[in-house]
Amino acid sequence: MKRFSKQTRSAFINYGIIIIFFIVFQTLSATGSLGSSLKGQLIPICAYIIMALSLNLVVGISGELSLGHAGFMSVGAFTGVVVANSLSGTVTNGTLRLILALIIGAFVAAIAGIVIGIPVLRLRGDYLAIVTLAFGEIIKNVLNCLYVGLDDKGLHFSLKDEPSLHLNPGGRTILSGPMGALGITKLSTFFIGIVLILLVLFYIQNFVNSRPGRAIAAIRDNRIAAEACGIPVTKYKLMAFVTSAAMAGSAGALYALNYSTVVPKKFDFNTSILILVFVVLGGIGNLRGSIIAAALLTVLPELLRQFQDYRMLVYAIVLILVMLITNNEKAMVFIRSRIKKLYKLTRKEGV
Amino acid sequence: MLSYLINGISLGSVYAIIALGYTMVYGIAKMLNFAHGDVIMIGGYMAFCSTSYLGWPVIPSVLFAMTVCTMLGILIERLAYKPLRDASSLAVLITAIGVSYFLQNMALLIWSSNPKAFPNMVNLPNVVIGDIQISSVAIVTIIACIVIMIILTLFTTRTKLGKAMRAVSEDKGAAQLMGINVNATISMTFAIGSGLAAIAGVLLCTAYPTLMPTTGAMPGIKAFTAAVFGGIGSIPGAMLGGILLGIIEIFGKAYISTQLSDAIVFAVLIIVLIVKPTGLLGKKMAEKV
Numbered sequence: 001m002k003r004f005s006k007q008t009r010s011a012f013i014n015y016g017i018i019i020i021f022f023i024v025f026q027t028l029s030a031t032g033s034l035g036s037s038l039k040g041q042l043i044p045i046c047a048y049i050i051m052a053l054s055l056n057l058v059v060g061i062s063g064e065l066s067l068g069h070a071g072f073m074s075v076g077a078f079t080g081v082v083v084a085n086s087l088s089g090t091v092t093n094g095t096l097r098l099i100l101a102l103i104i105g106a107f108v109a110a111i112a113g114i115v116i117g118i119p120v121l122r123l124r125g126d127y128l129a130i131v132t133l134a135f136g137e138i139i140k141n142v143l144n145c146l147y148v149g150l151d152d153k154g155l156h157f158s159l160k161d162e163p164s165l166h167l168n169p170g171g172r173t174i175l176s177g178p179m180g181a182l183g184i185t186k187l188s189t190f191f192i193g194i195v196l197i198l199l200v201l202f203y204i205q206n207f208v209n210s211r212p213g214r215a216i217a218a219i220r221d222n223r224i225a226a227e228a229c230g231i232p233v234t235k236y237k238l239m240a241f242v243t244s245a246a247m248a249g250s251a252g253a254l255y256a257l258n259y260s261t262v263v264p265k266k267f268d269f270n271t272s273i274l275i276l277v278f279v280v281l282g283g284i285g286n287l288r289g290s291i292i293a294a295a296l297l298t299v300l301p302e303l304l305r306q307f308q309d310y311r312m313l314v315y316a317i318v319l320i321l322v323m324l325i326t327n328n329e330k331a332m333v334f335i336r337s338r339i340k341k342l343y344k345l346t347r348k349e350g351v
Numbered sequence: 352m353l354s355y356l357i358n359g360i361s362l363g364s365v366y367a368i369i370a371l372g373y374t375m376v377y378g379i380a381k382m383l384n385f386a387h388g389d390v391i392m393i394g395g396y397m398a399f400c401s402t403s404y405l406g407w408p409v410i411p412s413v414l415f416a417m418t419v420c421t422m423l424g425i426l427i428e429r430l431a432y433k434p435l436r437d438a439s440s441l442a443v444l445i446t447a448i449g450v451s452y453f454l455q456n457m458a459l460l461i462w463s464s465n466p467k468a469f470p471n472m473v474n475l476p477n478v479v480i481g482d483i484q485i486s487s488v489a490i491v492t493i494i495a496c497i498v499i500m501i502i503l504t505l506f507t508t509r510t511k512l513g514k515a516m517r518a519v520s521e522d523k524g525a526a527q528l529m530g531i532n533v534n535a536t537i538s539m540t541f542a543i544g545s546g547l548a549a550i551a552g553v554l555l556c557t558a559y560p561t562l563m564p565t566t567g568a569m570p571g572i573k574a575f576t577a578a579v580f581g582g583i584g585s586i587p588g589a590m591l592g593g594i595l596l597g598i599i600e601i602f603g604k605a606y607i608s609t610q611l612s613d614a615i616v617f618a619v620l621i622i623v624l625i626v627k628p629t630g631l632l633g634k635k636m637a638e639k640v
Contacts, residue, residue: 324446
């Protein structure tokens with residue numbers, strides 16, 4: 001182990017966590033000891049982990065607060081649905097169709113990222129946050145009245161209603177405005193989800209230590225100094241933003257192809273915030289923290305089922321308390337000393 | 352055309368009152384108080400309960416809603432935000448979101464998710480000028496907005512407390528050295544903002560008479576947009592931003608598309624921010640190197 005640097009070791013621990021997570025849950029669900037509600041959560045957990053990782057690239061590594069990340073997820077989701085649906089006749093292999101949907105979903109989300117990133121990244125701080133929020137709302141609003149249909153002539157788009165698609169007989173509607181996408185064939189698998197997480201993780205972990213990654217960190221730490229060193233600020237910021245958007249797009253496609261119906265309202269401001277909560281609770285810039293926070297907080301509402309109506313209230317209280325405790329130095333010192341004592345005790349017993 | 356304009360100004364006045372709360376809190380505590388929208392909702396429910404269940408007349412029930420919201424604002428500040436005074440702005444933001452979830456779910460437990468029909472608080476005849484009919488609710492809203500604006504301006508410029516508020520928002524450290532009680536001033540700002548939110552809640556629910564635990568969320572986001580639009584931290588900016596946003600929304604609904612009206616509002620915001628990155632009346636801060 002000595003041969004590897006600390007960073008490489010940390011990276012391999014992250015891959016290990018994901019793979020162990022996969023093996024444990026795969027065996028659990030194969031032996032049938034996994035509850036059906038938790039089983040249904042596996043793919044959303046994968047999608048949310050990717051969302052948290054990709055947002056961490058913007059918030060943690062690039063240091064910009066984005067409040068509209070769900071917008072990219074929804075672009076990827078609906079693109080993925082349209083792709084998967086239109087290819088259902090030509091590409092019969094489900095996995096291949098899923099992979100194509102993921103790639104094209106990521107690609108279209110990346111284009112949205114470029115369109116949004118160019119104006120947005122000129123702004124700073126809270127203003128940047130509000131504009132990303134605004135873009136997220138615009139995307140939701142437009143998708144809410146977007147109709148897409150398919151017939152033998154190809155795809156038809158409309159922003160008004162279903163009849164104005166002018167579909168030939170035999171055509172079918174894929175997206176119908178606020179109703180969203182109906183009758184999606186479920187393509188996403190837990191395995192593909194895990195592979196996607198590993199890919200995203202691999203990319204981000206290497207990206208951080210690459211030349212652009214270091215440039216982005218330099219811009220985050222001191223924009224003016226970085227600019228003075230000749231780093232093109234806008235280019236690198238845009239690079240992080242667009243990469244993050246593409247990842248969010250693929251997560252969206254993975255998420256949408258797991259359900260039979262998806263509505264645009266699903267990807268609203270609250271979803272953006274939820275993902276931001278994953279990132280902040282996991283520790284800004286800390287990838288492992290994002291993974292754990294995303295997985296735990298997606299399952300938490302399920303685990304709180306026994307509280308029924310109170311579960312979201314408990315969730316809110318947990319959120320506030322965690323923020324208050326982690327930002328209180330005295331409490332943190334106390335917790336750290338407890339952990340150290342516990343660690344020493346277990347070691348003594350081991351010897 | 353004119354009736355659209357008046358409707359727009361009336362909706363904008365509500366946004367402006369909410370935006371005032373956002374902008375004052377931002378100016379003084381440098382935090383985005385995402386729970387503000389939910390304080391509006393609580394204000395609406397309070398007024399609803401006191402009129403529908405207790406049968407109180409209009410004025411006392413509005414005052415009751417204001418009192419409850421003011422106390423709620425102080426309580427939230429004391430319990431959730433004060434311990435985070437020196438924490439990173441993201442931590443405060445997430446806490447504010449936690450408070451917002453908390454208030455929404457609290458309301459969900461108490462009043463359930465069924466929409467409540469809000470009683471009409473303004474029982475006055477509509478005004479008819481020529482062939483245009485103007486609803487009395489719109490007029491009352493606009494008047495309330497103007498009165499609040501005047502009182503707030505007088506308060507911040509003429510009174511000692513108002514001066515203290517401006518001093519704290521300009522430079523916290525220096526204000527403290529001058530003997531201003533910074534914590535009390537911040538608490539007071541939250542109190543004023545939340546009291547205004549109660550008024551906004553009553554006006555909003557009178558204009559759109561359905562009350563749900565999520566009622567405050569969207570107007571909250573829009574008012575936040577309005578505050579940024581006018582230049583966050585500036586009181587006249589919040590007023591201007593709110594009213595312009597209301598007018599744009601109503602005209603967008605009337606002439607372009609009902610479904611896309613929110614998208615239009617946000618698109619205008621983005622264009623303004625790209626042209627003038629600190630909002631319409633925002634001060635440009637010189638950057639120290």
